[in-house]
Every structure is written in C-alpha cells, then in structure tokens.
Amino acid sequence: MFIKIDFQSETPIYLQLRNQIIEGIAKGHFKPNDSLPSVRQLASDIGINLHTINKAYNLLKSENYIAIDRRKGATVLPLMDEPDMAFVDDLKKTLNTLIASSICKGISKDDFLTICSKIYDNFREEM
Amino acid sequence: MFIKIDFQSETPIYLQLRNQIIEGIAKGHFKPNDSLPSVRQLASDIGINLHTINKAYNLLKSENYIAIDRRKGATVLPLMDEPDMAFVDDLKKTLNTLIASSICKGISKDDFLTICSKIYDNFREEM
DNA sequence: ATATCTGTTATATATATTATATAACAGATA
DNA sequence: TATCTGTTATATAATATATATAACAGATAT
Numbered sequence: 173m174f175i176k177i178d179f180q181s182e183t184p185i186y187l188q189l190r191n192q193i194i195e196g197i198a199k200g201h202f203k204p205n206d207s208l209p210s211v212r213q214l215a216s217d218i219g220i221n222l223h224t225i226n227k228a229y230n231l232l233k234s235e236n237y238i239a240i241d242r243r244k245g246a247t248v249l250p251l252m253d254e255p256d257m258a259f260v261d262d263l264k265k266t267l268n269t270l271i272a273s274s275i276c277k278g279i280s281k282d283d284f285l286t287i288c289s290k291i292y293d294n295f296r297e298e299m
Numbered sequence: 300m301f302i303k304i305d306f307q308s309e310t311p312i313y314l315q316l317r318n319q320i321i322e323g324i325a326k327g328h329f330k331p332n333d334s335l336p337s338v339r340q341l342a343s344d345i346g347i348n349l350h351t352i353n354k355a356y357n358l359l360k361s362e363n364y365i366a367i368d369r370r371k372g373a374t375v376l377p378l379m380d381e382p383d384m385a386f387v388d389d390l391k392k393t394l395n396t397l398i399a400s401s402i403c404k405g406i407s408k409d410d411f412l413t414i415c416s417k418i419y420d421n422f423r424e425e426m
Numbered sequence: 427a428t429a430t431c432t433g434t435t436a437t438a439t440a441t442a443t444t445a446t447a448t449a450a451c452a453g454a455t456a
Numbered sequence: 457t458a459t460c461t462g463t464t465a466t467a468t469a470a471t472a473t474a475t476a477t478a479a480c481a482g483a484t485a486t
Contacts, residue, residue, distance in 0.1 A: 191396045195396065198398070199399075212432085221474060221476075223475075224473085224475080227473085227474090229433090237403060242434080242481080242483075243433090244432080245432060252404050253405045255404045255405045259400075263397070263406070266397060267397070267414060268322065268418055270397075275325040275419075276364060277379050277382045278381050279382045281419040281420075283382070284415060285415060287387075288398065289408065292398055292411065311444060312445075349446095350447090356462090367462070369461060370454050370460095370462090371454095371461080372460095372461060
C-alpha cells in the first residue's frame with residue numbers, strides 16, 4: 173500500500189485515506205475485485221487507529237467505490253461506464269466554486285483546461 | 300446581497316459564505332473596491348451570528364480576495380492577472396482528487412472538459 | 427476443534443471545529 | 457455625541473475527528 177498521511181494537514185486523516193484510495197483506483201493500482209488491506213492491517217501499517225480506517229472504508233462504500241464483505245473484507249468495485257446524475261451534480265457544484273476562485277486568481281479558461289487535460293492524461297497513461 | 304445558506308448542508312456556514320462571495324466576485328456582481336456588507340448587517344440579514352460572518356471575511360482576507368479596513372469595512376480586491384504558484388499547487392491537488400473520482404464514475408476526459416468549459420463561459424457571459 | 431482472520435458494535439475519552447451569545451473597546455464619521 | 461466600523465474577550469454548546477479497549481459473529485485455515 174502506497175498511502176502517505178500528512179499529519180500536519182488540515183484535511184482529516186480519513187479523508188486523505190479516501191482520496192488516495194480513489195486515486196489508486198483511478199490509476200489502476202487497485203483493480204476491480206482487488207482486496208484492500210484489512211482495517212487492522214492498514215491501521216497498523218500507517219500507525220493510526222482502526223476506527224479511522226473503518227470510517228474511510230465506510231465512506232468509500234457509501235459512495236460506491238468499494239464493497240465490504242464480512243468474509244472477504246473490502247473489495248474494489250468496477251469503474252462505472254455511465255456517470256450517475258447525483259455525482260455529476262455534486263461535481264458541477266464543486267467545479268463552480270473552484271473555477272470561480274481560479275478566475276479571481278487570474279487563471280484563464282485555457283490554462284484551467286490544460287491543467288485538467290494533463291491530470292487526466294496522467295491517470296490514463298498508467299492503465 | 301444574494302447569499303443563500305443551506306442550514307442542512309454538511310458544508311459549514313462560513314465556507315458556504317466564502318464560496319458564494321468568491322462566486323459573486325468571479326461573476327462581477329462584486330466589483331473591485333466594492334464594499335461588502337458589514338459583519339453585523341450581513342449577520343442580521345441572514346439570521347446568523349456576526350462571528351460566523353467575521354470568520355468567512357477573515358478567511359477571504361487571508362486568501363487575498365478582499366481587504367479589511369477598520370474604517371471602510373471589507374472591500375473587494377482587484378482580480379489577479381498572474382496566478383500565484385501556491386494557488387496553482389492547491390488547485391492541482393484538488394483537481395487530482397476530483398478527476399480521479401470522475402474517472403471512477405465514468406466521466407470521460409471530453410465530458411469533464413466540456414463541463415468545465417461551460418462553467419467558465421457562465422462566469423464570463425455576465426461580465 | 428482451535429486459533430486466526432474478517433468486519434462490526436459498544437463505550438469511553440480527548441481534542442478541535444463550528445456556531446452562538448454577550449459584552450466591551452478603539453477608531454472613524456456624520 | 458451618537459453611531460457606524462472591525463476587533464477582542466469570554467463563555468457555552470453541539471458536532472466532528474481520532475484514539476483506546478473490548479467484545480462479538482462469521483468465515484477459514486491448520
């Protein structure tokens with residue numbers, strides 16, 4: 173597992189975990205049906221409490237990134253081929269704020285789209 | 300003032316305020332040197348505590364969106380024409396997570412760029 | 427069978443964040 | 457002088473974050 177927690181960050185640990193696991197799935201480091209480490213294993217690896225891992229896993233489950241089975245543990249769900257509306261609505265709201273701040277900070281539309289394009293390519297090239 | 304607070308939202312009030320003010324600046328509803336309502340006035344309008352407004356204003360000040368003067372109150376700063384590095388770094392990190400989740404949810408690069416492009420145009424057409 | 431591995435649940439504690447309520451102060455201004 | 461700024465201080469309450477221990481139920485490998 174390539175999880176790096178920044179304990180100085182203002183982003184809560186369980187959210188850093190969630191984000192890095194999502195990035196791992198998008199990068200293909202975690203394939204569909206792959207098992208994630210058990211909550212105890214990962215907690216011990218990172219040196220944090222198992223409930224913090226559990227909170228991240230349950231959040232990922234509620235967002236449909238992983239499934240949790242009492243026997244097998246947490247497993248990665250297949251990527252979607254059709255986006256669901258609720259996600260797109262959330263995405264648009266987040267992007268609205270992000271783009272507003274970018275406009276204030278002098279980032280042109282082209283600059284912004286170029287940044288996004290490069291990030292997208294970073295994910296794709298490793299799959 | 301066109302501030303709408305969702306008291307059911309999990310996003311803290313002071314952050315909803317911050318975001319909507321940034322969106323107001325980006326849309327040109329607030330022009331450079333415009334005064335924002337006083338903390339007491341806005342608190343009374345929305346029906347929340349003045350310290351919550353103060354927290355939002357001071358956050359906006361620390362992020363260089365507004366200036367706060369003891370006499371004139373809070374005023375909108377001019378938009379930047381050159382982005383600063385710290386902001387771009389933050390933006391890239393946020394976009395990295397957002398794009399990772401979008402990939403998992405089946406949103407293609409073209410879909411994503413089109414959404415961003417439209418949001419950018421929404422801001423521009425009102426200026 | 428027994429030991430060991432899952433997630434899950436419960437309880438308790440500590441700290442930080444968010445939001446409110448009151449009050450007072452200093453400076454500018456009408 | 458009264459009134460408007462932001463600012464500071466104190467107190468309180470609710471919620472969120474993180475940890476610590478312990479125990480339970482189900483699956484599994486030896």
